[in-house]
Amino acid sequence: MNLAKLVALLGAAYGTVFLAGCNVGPKYVRPTNTAPPAFRGPDNTTVSSDSKASLGDEDWSHVYKEPELQDLIRKALEHNYDLRIAAQRILEQQAQVRIVRSQQFPAITVGGTGLGASLPDTLGTQFPNPLVAGSFSVSGSWTPDFWGLYRKQTEAARKQLLAQQWAQRAVRLTLVEQVATNYLQLRALDRELEITRETLKVRQDSVDLTRKLESGGSVPLSDVRQSEQLLYTAASQIPQLEEQIQQQENALSFLIGENPGPIVHQAANALAPPPQDLPIGIPSQLLERRPDIQQSEAQLMAANAQIGVARAQFFPSMTISGSAGIGGDGLSSIFSTAGKTIYGLGSLTQPIFEGGKLKGQLQLSQATKEEMVLNYQKTIAGAFRDTSNALIALNKQRANREQQEKLVSAAQDATRLARIRYQGGSTGYLEVLTTDSNLYTAELNLVNAQQNEALSLVQLYGALGGGWQP
Structure with missing residues (x-):
């Protein structure tokens, strides 16, 4: 999933919940x-x-x-x-x-990691030399109001x-x-x-x-x-x-x-x-x-x-979060779609007992x-x-x-x-x-x-x- 699709998904969720939501506060009367x-x-x-x-x-x-x-x-x-x-x-x-x-509004972050190393031949490893790996990710979270x-x-x-x-x-x-x-x-x-x-x-x-x-x-x-x-x-x-x-x-x-x-x-x-x-x-x-x-x-x-x-x-308070990323073990495969990862998470919390704090x-x-x-x-x-x-x-x-x-x-x-x-x-x-x-x-x-x-x-x-x- 690319960045545009992730933003669109979060925006659609925001609009749906916002339209269904309500405002519990009193209206001001002079x-x-x-x-x-x-x-x-x-x-x-x-x-x-x-x-x-x-x-x-x-x-x-x-x-x-x-x-x-x-x-x-x-x-x-x-x-x-x-x-x-x-x-x-x-x-x-x-x-x-x-x-x-x-x-x-939703919070969206972009991140990436990279790793490069030159390994001596005496190690006899199976890793390519030089070793290069990295990833790129986009994540977002939103608590609907x-x-x-x-x-x-x-x-x-x-x-x-x-x-x-x-x-x-x-x-x-x-x-x-x-x-x-x-x-x-x-x-x-x-x-x-x-x-x-x-x-x-x-x-x-x-x-x-x-x-x-x-x-x-x-x-x-x-x-x-x-x-x-x-x-x-x-x-x-x-x-x-x-x-x-x-x-x-x-x-x-x-x-x-x-x-x-x-x-x-x-x-x-x-x-x-x-x-x-x-x-x-x-x-x-x-x-x-x-x-x-x-x-x-x-x-x-x-x-x-x-x-x-x-x-x-x-x-209740609802939080929606999601992330999409790509990565690989070489420069040529970092941006390959074969290495993509996508996940989404939603959570809902309801206060039950807080010792009278909310009241x-x-x-x-x-x-x-x-x-x-x-x-x-x-x-x-x-x-x-x-x-x-x-x-x-x-x-x-x-x-x-x-x-x-x-x-x-x-x-x-x-x-x-x-x-x-x-x-x-x-x-x-x-x-x-x-x-x-x-x-x-x-x-x-x-x-x-x-x-x-x-x-x-x-x-x-x-x-x-x-x-x-x-």
């Missing part, structure tokens, strides 16, 4: 999930949309419009280590799919591959969010440093004034010391802010896959308030847009396929699926929570920033009036110290409010599943 009709907004209001248009469908470059931030995001998407690791995991799982799928064991294993591997693909998209979404967050925090630190330096200059002028008045006998030495306290308080904040800025630059450098170094951050409007009336779409869209939800469902489908793997192991494997796969169902539902619930929290933050942080702006305006006027009263001798320096400290704190709190409001847009964009689209 768990029922009831999406709310609208997102919960601030103060128990509902935020609904008449349109399916959503901020989450926008490309990140349309949401983050500062050129500096866009450049950082592009670099991160190209060089970030976590994203590159996620891409490698996809390649690894693709290889795993090929390995698992190979079990469904009658109960769908290998098909279910392949299905599970494919769903794990799908989960890895969605995991990469989730990493991409998180990366865009991290870069935007770190950049806005860096710009807030820049503004705090700017305010502190301006405050330091004003307080230095105040120290100069009190020293001049004290030398003229108009104010006590205690006023000088109090003004110096304000000066040194502001001065001590500068190295702390510079430390945070440089460390934040290092954090951004790491995200974009570069060594620690300076980052360009000079955009004037980085902390500008987000636009109002942003489109959010409808809650049910999150099930299709959020990559973490898609990843959880793919893991659930893989767990569902593993139940079929466990069930198939309760049934335990089935119970394990079923319990794992139920865990994945809960994980899937939890991920969906978390998506609705994230979106609601972001909508609340967007509204409340705007209100907080507006009140902080009013507070800064009032504190600036109070400080101005206190300095006028002090220079006119109508009040002591304690009033100047108090109003100046209040102003500095209010200005820093305003920056914090501006930062949180800007970050609420980042939070909402990520909660809606935006940022991973290529």
Whole structure:
């Protein structure tokens, strides 16, 4: 029998058994999930949309419009280590799919042997001199997937591959969010440093004034010391802010896959308030847009396929093998059909008793699926929570920033009036110290409010599943 006939025989057997076989695994059915009709907004209001248009469908470059931030995001998407690791995991799982799928097909091997020797005449043997012998053989074996064991294993591997693909998209979404967050925090630190330096200059002028008045006998030495306290308080904040800025630059450098170094951050409007009336779409869209939800469902489908793997192991396993070869005791007779050999072998095994192993494997796969169902539902619930929290933050942080702006305006006027009263001798320096400290704190709190409001847009964009689209 030649190689072509052997392959044809195995193929025919494969087709016959495959067509007669069955798949014992359960079909996947998506768990029922009831999406709310609208997102919960601030103060128990509902935020609904008449349109399916959503901020989450926008490309990140349309949401983050500062050129500096866009450049950082592009670099991160190209060089970030976590994203590159996620891409490698996809390649690894693709290889795993090929390995698992190979079990469904026959294995065919080709081999040969050869022997050559030159024997001395003194031995007086009857063997030809030189002695030459050899053989050539083709063999194949196949375990028909009658109960769908290998098909279910392949299905599970494919769903794990799908989960890895969605995991990469989730990493991409998180990366865009991290870069935007770190950049806005860096710009807030820049503004705090700017305010502190301006405050330091004003307080230095105040120290100069009190020293001049004290030398003229108009104010006590205690006023000088109090003004110096304000000066040194502001001065001590500068190295702390510079430390945070440089460390934040290092954090951004790491995200974009570069060594620690300076980052360009000079955009004037980085902390500008987000636009109002942003489109959010409808809650049910999150099930299709959020990559973490898609990843959880793919893991659930893989767990569902593993139940079929466990069930198939309760049934008989058939193995078919065959071999054909030719050989001879001389070069001229190695490929002679007179020296052909053919054999075939089939075996059938049925598990009888394995100490509860098979039943335990089935119970394990079923319990794992139920865990994945809960994980899937939890991920969906978390998506609705994230979106609601972001909508609340967007509204409340705007209100907080507006009140902080009013507070800064009032504190600036109070400080101005206190300095006028002090220079006119109508009040002591304690009033100047108090109003100046209040102003500095209010200005820093305003920056914090501006930062949180800007970050609420980042939070909402990520909660809606935006940022991973290529």
